[in-house]
Amino acid sequence: MALTKEQIARRIARELQDGYYVNLGIGIPTLVANYIPEGIEVVLQSENGLLGMGPFPLEGEEDPDLINAGKQTITTLPGSVFFDSALSFGMIRAGKVDLTVLGAMEVSDQGDIANWKIPGKMVKGMRGAMDLVASARNIIVAMMHTNPKGESKLLPACTLPLTGIRCVKKIVTELAVLDITPEGFLLLERAPGVSVEDIRSRTAGRLVVKGEVPEMVV
């Protein structure tokens, strides 16, 4: 059975390690914050200028000056710090952020990513995505395996305008967990009840299957 968005987020949360500084993109990546494993402390970076992003505020406690990169009202935590946008992208560029999780429209089997523009349809801007993918040490993409038309989003080469090249390390979809390797998408885990053939039929890029592929623990 395919994973829900929450289950995708929960699976990605298992990649977190104690002490990680993490940047979560908009959409499924934001949900990862709800599933940080017990006993692990991570610091969330919001690229508009905050380390130590806390939960949404209680009603009546919203501060219009305190928002995340998705422009949602948020709170701080003990140890939080504010900074300007140059410092924010400075720490990203310098590789201080351990993990970046973001959504994508397409990923190629070389790790290229397209997630900001559909020519003629959606041309709103890349925000911080190009900076993040160009510099992050570890990038996990959270996305659906296929687009609403049923076409694979895991491709031999991206067809949409690129956000960055050879940068994605891992992909978690509703069907599978895959690493980007020189040989292509290496299938690491299957969603419960989803067969290797199901995944192969929905993966347009090179898919590498080595031995028995275990089912995900969800």
Place this chain on the structure above:
Amino acid sequence: MKKVVKNADEAIADIRSGTTLMLGGFGLCGIPENAIEALTRADVKELTCISNNAGVDDFGIGLLLQQKKVRKMIASYVGENAEFERQLLSGELEVELIPQGTLATRCMAAGYGMPAVFTPAGVGTEVAQGKEVRRFGDKDYLLEYAFEADFALVKAWKGDTAGNLVFHATARNFNPLMAMAGRVTIAEVEELVPAGQLNPDEIHTPGIYVHRIFQGVNYEKRIEQRTVRAKA
């Protein structure tokens, strides 16, 4: 030394048509509300605006777009604005979309007196078109030039009569960078205090970068995505 001006109208009185402006803020957070409102009353058009976002239809830079005062917008994200999209598609408005970190760093470079910087953001994408690529170690970088802006319009939480600024929470964002980058920097503040009342250790922007400062009024501080959690 007199940096304090009466209000936004006085502060922006010498902004002319065709000028390049920087406007601080991220979304509607930390935007120079008073200066933008004054520009809606001023006889200026053909502006080039450098700002992370373009406001919403009826607030922020969206107010200037409504009046067709903007010729060109340089931003990292322009969603949330139907009028913007309409003017863009009809060719009335020119837009240059650039990565958010590149936007910030090009402001920073201007404020630090550096003509250009190298950044990996956009390598291999359409952002790299026409730009010099330089390899350092095993990685490619794009040459990006410092911005040149006639005026920077910024918003701070507190400021003093010497032009020193302190920002609040994530309303800091691009404000200190643009303050450093403008040929003339105009700061509006929620609370203007006499010099000496701000702790020198806690000032974010030194007054040397600020040419005019005024006490702002009637801040709306609109929230774009009010998000709350239920009481446990």
